Amino acid sequence: MVLYRKYRPKKFAEVVGQEHVVETLQGAIKTGRLAHAYLFTGPRGTGKTSLARLLAKAVNCEKGQLRSEGDEILSPAGRSDACAVCSSCKEVEEGRAMDLVEIDAASNRGIDEIRALREGTRFSSMNAGKYKVYVIDECHQLTKEASNALLKTLEEPPAKILFILATTEPHKVLPTIVSRVQKFDFKKLTTDQIVFKLQRVASEEKIKIVKDHLRLIARQAEGSLRDAESNLAKLIAFRGQEIDEEAIKEVLGIIPxxxxxxxxxxxxxxxxxxxxxxxxxxxxxxxxxxxxxxxxxxxxxxxxxxxxxxxxxxxxxxxxxxxxxxxxxxxxxxxxxxxxxxxxxxxxxxxxxxxxxxxxxxxxxxxxxxxxx
Ligand SMILES: [Zn+2]
The missing domain is CATH 1.20.272.10 (Zinc Finger, Delta Prime; domain 3)
Known part of the structure; x- marks a missing residue:
């Protein structure tokens, strides 16, 4: 069971932690002042790709699609979150949105997409009025060729294209790229924030576990929500619906x-x-x-x-x-x-x-x- 995916936030309102990022992004959507490119940096498991997908969702949500008027982009009704129910939101959730291109620079998946960028093709969305969103994970691992292609595109950003770069190692990203993006530093989640999320997961999965024991799992994850959730999944696989302290210590190798x-x-x-x-x-x-x-x-x-x-x-x-x-x-x-x-x-x-x-x-x-x- 992949709890991390199952309980990914479906809208900004469900995100735990990273308030500074969420607020700024929502403000940008509301006022129509989105940057052309964002760089999300921070430790693993802190929500970078989750927030990237949320941003992709929010800008193309049918209930609040951004309208362009000349140079200015207007958001109707001041909406700044995804609805999570319209067909556009569902497509993103189910990983079949044509306008969302997810590139994992570490595994070379999607590198052709970046080559296509340099050639100036495949720029615009299939659907009029929608954003084409490129999420490039582990962007510090892009090849030199791909980095340069990206840089060229960022120098003259086409309309209605949004780049969201994510990395755990920002110092390895080309400085010329960093200077052309809006950068957000993601922080490790606090133990309390992780416990808060684990409580929700445990209750929806009908798992019997006391809060102090969720705290043990949270502490072990050292700020990574993804690690905490995958450890909880491991425990459920090992122990079923009732998880006690002994099981946690055994499965997670926690030293008494x-x-x-x-x-x-x-x-x-x-x-x-x-x-x-x-x-x-x-x-x-x-x-x-x-x-x-x-x-x-x-x-x-x-x-x-x-x-x-x-x-x-x-x-x-x-x-x-x-x-x-x-x-x-x-x-x-x-x-x-x-x-x-x-x-x-x-x-x-x-x-x-x-x-x-x-x-x-x-x-x-x-x-x-x-x-x-
Ligand atoms: Zn929607």
Whole structure:
């Protein structure tokens, strides 16, 4: 089941997050001041292609089609969102809109379309009055030839053509292209925004899962709604309609939070054998030691923050639960500032070494040995 596609927003009003982008685009549609080309940049899974399709939908929606009058484009009735029911909107949703050309620069699909652009053909829409919309995903991977063809078109943009470029790596896009587009930076979604969307999906799919557990899934996705939704789909495939904490930890490889606490507690109390045993226990249970080390660094940072600003504990307890927040607070009182910095630098070295170590446990074992002398 592809939840991400099934629950793609059908109109701007359904988009979670990226308010700055949505508002500006809707304003542009409403006032008829659309740019000829947009560049959506930002991390994966943050809604770039979803919003590109929405924009394509909104400009050609039959309930609010933009009219051109001389140079000015007017939007009737101030409409600024797709209706999601007219045949034009449905065509976009079902992936059969003739006026929407989706090009994946990474896989070379649709490159011929860009060649055709340079030749000046296939410019206008099949339907009078409609926009021809080109969505070019991973546009930093366009070939040199295709980039130049695109640039030429952007220099003298034909009427009623809209380009929407998307990329995770804007610094690799030709600067001459970037200077001719309106750029929007997409942000990672917050845990709350992801939870909000997951709640809707879970309720429509009739999945029994409590909010705290959705939060676990959301946190693991690190700002990518697509990752969160595909992990939820994985869990449904694995567990069916009822998803508990154990299933989430098993399927997503989430390391139980108390392991972090135990690690710092043991190292701080100079319990070398127990600390080494903990690492091998984690390794043998199939959990990823790179993730564990990353989690340790995150935990150490929280201890540092808790020392500097005890009032942040409230934020931690909202995010991690009361119990974990108390444990962090306890460690913050036990370990002094120097001790934490020593821990962090040993863990950072371990994290680097993990990438090249032939034996996965070794870097953490070295860190433990360094810290407990
Ligand atoms: Zn419509």
């Amino acid at each position: 939070f108390n392991f972090y606490h135990d690690f710092f507690h043991l190292v701080h109390n100079q319990k070398r054998t127990e600390a080494l045993n903990l690492v091998s226990q984690i390794y043998e249970s199939g959990l990823d030691l790179e993730n564990f080390t990353k989690g340790l660094l995150d935990y150490a940072r929280r201890i540092l923050v808790a020392r500097a600003n005890p009032s942040d504990l409230n934020a931690f307890s909202v995010e991690l639960g009361e119990d974990s927040a108390q444990k962090i607070s306890g460690l913050a009182k036990e370990i002094d500032g120097k001790g934490i910095l020593k821990l962090i630098s040993a863990l950072m070295r371990a994290q680097q070494d993990l990438k090249i170590s032939p034996i996965p446990q070794l870097p953490l074992e070295i860190a433990i040995t360094e810290l407990i002398d």
